[in-house]
Amino acid sequence: MAEPSRRRRRRTSEVSENNVCKRDDTVEGWLSDDQDQQSFSQFWKERKLIKQKFIDLAWYIAHNFSFPNLIIEQGVQHFMELRGRYYPDLVRVFYFNLKFRDGIFSTRVKGVDIVLDNDVWTNVAKVHVLENSQIVPSDFANFNKIMVFQSFLRNPRQRNARLYLAGGLKMEERLLHYLIVWLLCPRGSNHAQCSETDLIIMYRILQSIPLNWPHLFQTIMFKAKRLDAAPLPYPLLVSQICVYKGVDISNEHYESVLLGHRVGDNSLRQMGFLKQGDSYVHPDDVAGVQADEEEDADNPMPDPTNVVGTSQVNEKYSLESLSRQMSEMARLQNEMMHIQNTRHEEICTHLRNLDTRISGLERHFNSDESDEF
Structure with a gap:
């Protein structure tokens, strides 16, 4: 009984050595x-x-x-x-x-x-x-x-x-x-x-x-x-x-x-970000500087003896503020859409990988069944 066992071990070692020799040509061979x-x-x-x-x-x-x-x-x-x-x-x-x-x-x-x-x-x-x-x-x-x-x-x-x-x-x-x-x-x-x-x-x-x-x-x-x-x-x-x-x-x-x-x-x-000279600045900072410059040019210093109530300048500021808020909301919406699309792609990729794995397992089981017959 011992001798057939040694033969089986010898055959197994010979097969493993042959397999090692065949594994040198491709990436899988590593x-x-x-x-x-x-x-x-x-x-x-x-x-x-x-x-x-x-x-x-x-x-x-x-x-x-x-x-x-x-x-x-x-x-x-x-x-x-x-x-x-x-x-x-x-x-x-x-x-x-x-x-x-x-x-x-x-x-x-x-x-x-x-x-x-x-x-x-x-x-x-x-x-x-x-x-x-x-x-x-x-x-x-x-x-x-x-x-x-x-x-x-x-x-x-x-x-x-x-x-x-x-x-x-x-x-x-x-x-x-x-x-x-x-x-x-x-x-x-x-x-x-x-x-x-x-x-x-x-x-x-x-x-x-x-x-x-x-x-x-x-x-x-x-x-x-x-x-x-x-x-x-x-x-x-x-x-x-x-x-x-x-x-x-x-x-x-x-x-x-x-x-x-x-x-x-x-x-x-x-x-x-925008480049100004050798530096970069946030676009809101550029818009703020431009708004201040335009306001200084279009609205000279009022006569201190003329005191008025709510002016068109205040209305102008409120419109600009509303515009910036709407731009910020649009930007946030775009970022959220990007995140949703990215996660959708991740889920799709994961499902495709699962399909590939299931197909591989089915082929593996089918090949085992055919080997038995």
Whole structure:
């Protein structure tokens, strides 16, 4: 009885060795398990990546913004200015194999084991690894989301403040939020709303309080891996980690971060900010200056001996105020429609993924039944 058992083990080892030899030609060949290969082919091979953007802090300094110094204090300047090539297939396999065990994030790409340790964050991302830095969001149990958000608004009494829409923020806060949702904590949708994590990060940056960036980046990575339809963040950073760890990139398909991906003048104009000289201003500030200048020109200083009641000037101010309120309402409505459309697309994508999974399971069961017969 022992000898047939040895024969079976020998055959099994021979089959596994043959399978390993056949797994070198394709992306799925980087995975050692047949079930992993099938899962990757069905749900990960075409997984979307978040568009890689970057900034040039020197450009913002030259245009009189104050937030660049705060970014430098946090030690994430290099991370936000990253440019270069990234490898979509490597990124997908990196996330597919990403695991969290005993407090350690690790993965495996093309036979290379990768641990996200301090060496990676210091030498690749070049972010500070500080023992006394705070972890988002667990270290902020008493964080007052509403109060902080209202402190960032141009008009703290703004209606619909509980929707946490970024459109009503002051200019620097609005730009800082944009950089968070596209660069520091990128996500595939809902860019127009401030999450609690967004507000915590904004508040701590503005208060010059150091954050634990490596922990935050790892948390965002693992969250994206666990969500079925979420696009994968940090494609350039992940690619540079793979290269740093010795993953073979020869003959790999790559994409490049182009100049058009920079968050600069075009992004500011899309947010509605206007350039005046070397600086940018909020459009309401420009309208206020123009209104004051026109009023000074059209309405000379009245004779103090002529005291009158309600004038046409007051009526003019009320009409302008009403016009600004209507414009603000229209803008908020557009942002809400954008959020609704984005969430509708997310739900549709999730349903399509479920259909694909069900179809894959049906094919798998049908193939098993045919094998039995």
